Amino acid sequence: MSTTFTIDTSTxxxxxxxxxxxxxxxxxxxxRKGGEPLVMLTAYTxxxxxxxxxxxxxxxxxxxxxxxxxxxxxTVPVTLEMMAxxxxxxxxxxxxxxxxxxxxxxxxxxxxxxxxxxxxxxxxQTGAAAVKMEGGKAMAPTVAFLSERGIPVMGHVxxxxxxxNALGGYGARGRSExxxxxxxxDAKAVAEAGAFAVVIEGVVEPIAIAITDAIAVPTIGIGAxxxxxxxxxxxxxxxxxxxxxxxxxxxxxxxxxxxxEAAQTxxxxxxxxxxxxADQIYAPKS
Ligand code: KIV
Numbered sequence: 001m002s003t004t005f006t007i008d009t010s011t012x013x014x015x016x017x018x019x020x021x022x023x024x025x026x027x028x029x030x031x032r033k034g035g036e037p038l039v040m041l042t043a044y045t046x047x048x049x050x051x052x053x054x055x056x057x058x059x060x061x062x063x064x065x066x067x068x069x070x071x072x073x074x075t076v077p078v079t080l081e082m083m084a085x086x087x088x089x090x091x092x093x094x095x096x097x098x099x100x101x102x103x104x105x106x107x108x109x110x111x112x113x114x115x116x117x118x119x120x121x122x123x124x125q126t127g128a129a130a131v132k133m134e135g136g137k138a139m140a141p142t143v144a145f146l147s148e149r150g151i152p153v154m155g156h157v158x159x160x161x162x163x164x165n166a167l168g169g170y171g172a173r174g175r176s177e178x179x180x181x182x183x184x185x186d187a188k189a190v191a192e193a194g195a196f197a198v199v200i201e202g203v204v205e206p207i208a209i210a211i212t213d214a215i216a217v218p219t220i221g222i223g224a225x226x227x228x229x230x231x232x233x234x235x236x237x238x239x240x241x242x243x244x245x246x247x248x249x250x251x252x253x254x255x256x257x258x259x260x261e262a263a264q265t266x267x268x269x270x271x272x273x274x275x276x277x278a279d280q281i282y283a284p285k286s
Pocket of ligand 1: 042060061062063064065102199201222232233234
């Protein structure tokens with residue numbers, strides 16, 4: 001059994017990842033349209049990637065790391081360098097899932113050429129297989145430009161968080177007929193331009209179903225519909241790291257409670273000197 005990287009396990013806390021099977025590919029993901037639902041979670045760090053990878057078809061290095069890791073107010077300030085550093089960590093920590101890295105705000109909207117340079121930089125720096133890009137019809141020529149040049153693109157329509165300043169918030173999209181039609185048109189445009197899958201975020205359910213029926217590539221829902229071809233959540237939301245989460249999040253754990261409890265126990269043991277014990281200290285050689 002091989003490992004994806006070599007480390008000195010006596011001194012490093014990193015856990016080597018065994019690689020008993022080949023990594024999934026973008027074409028394999030595209031072929032899952034209408035088949036077994038695709039499982040995608042975000043990952044930003046090596047250890048989370050190691051833990052999530054065996055259960056996921058795709059790991060998304062989302063620009064949500066701006067809020068989750070860096071405490072930024074939105075995804076707008078996230079940079080290409082941040083995405084590259086976290087993307088490389090996630091690739092190092094995974095062997096099975098297709099790793100997709102988000103294109104951050106300002107790195108792709110100006111022109112297809114700008115997008116190609118940013119996407120090529122991300123793929124070179126990280127070893128990821130694909131990039132994700134927010135936007136609909138306006139981004140279709142860019143999706144085509146990248147796809148035709150060997151860069152797989154995942155689309156992202158509906159609620160597009162990088163546009164928060166234009167949208168005025170993170171509420172569900174598509175409540176009017178006109179907006180619903182626009183979102184369906186956006187999804188069709190990026191799919192026809194060559195996107196291998198499309199994330200549908202924060203829309204009223206009939207829109208997600210209409211898009212899933214209308215396009216030839218898998219849809220991956222978040223706050224969308226169980227009828228999408230797959231689902232994605234921010235891992236830290238799903239694990240219960242935050243007290244407040246969007247309505248579409250289901251908490252499968254209580255990481256916040258677990259961490260608080262462990263930190264409180266540790267603090268108590270440091271203060272009453274019951275930690276460290278003989279088990280955690282080095283005795284002189286006899
Ligand atoms: O950045 C992110 O985590 C995302 C998902 C919510 C789809 O784009």
